Amino acid sequence: MTSTMNILIVDDDLVSRSKLEAILEDLGHCDLEPSGDKGLAAALEAAASGRPYDLVCLDVEMPNMNGYEVCRRLKADPETRTIPVVFITSQKDETNEAAGFELGAVDYIAKPFSPRVVQARIRTHLELKRHQEYLEDVIADRTRELRSAHFEILNRLAQAAEFRDNETGRHVKRLSHYCRIVGRGLELPEEHLDALFHASALHDVGKIGIPDHILLKPGRLTDAEFQIMQTHTRIGAQLLDSHDSKLLQMARVIALTHHEKWDGSGYPRGLAGTRIPLEGRITAICDVFDALTSKRVYKKAWTVDEAVEQLKKDAGRHFDPELVEAFLDHLDPCLQIVETYGDE
């Protein structure tokens, strides 16, 4: 074992306490407490300070609070729930032993005990605990890696779609940030904001399916061409369809609804008002604001004031008026994003 294990021994009998300490001190550092309530307090305090005990030995019969109650409370607290509890007691009948296991103890050792056997059993529990922690760390690492690979792949997919559209890829970056800023302003939960950040980047992923002569056409699109152009919403939704991941589901919703308009005149379904999902409504504002304030082959960049005027004019027509307000309330941090991720 590498780092020292911390063991808590709770027993009202001084002789038993000292005897256990002598047996267990080879396995780790031992703290001793003489009653159930003090033992519980010590265990909770250690957990709160970030160094929870690795194992707790509990006597059953003790003043103030018996060992069963201590165990019950340790198992009820998320901070101490995973600490292995071993009962060491003279209550050796089957009912008591069963009660101890039912409370979540990992072992039940009857007094008088053989020191070597107690030491071997406690060592096994400590090793199991350490092994479990190792596995949990490995899983946490792998989960982090997978999450970040997942985000990275989605990000690159978003950029691939964007590059085809003759843009720098920075539009998508800025838009993601704006969406998160607006979402934070609406006090959406942090987890939701992360998803919104990554999902909004995929709003135009369906452009992958639009032919070059339409997507890259410098002039005005004919009606027929515009109809094909509009299908990028449905194509995007199809690309992102049918996965359990909350992120992909949100990305699908955004791809499908970011061109819907508050007054029902948008596409592809002509949804109106709050029938348009919130994430789609947020993305619509951020997308238009960024398009207006960026230079494109066919137009120069509008000033921020001009773009703000346009958003205000379109509040209640193109955009959810409350969200326009939320966006304008957080215009400053959005402009900071422009500073950081402006087009060269």
Ligand SMILES: [Fe+2]
């Ligand atoms: Fe779009």
Ligand SMILES: [Fe+2]
């Ligand atoms: Fe866009």
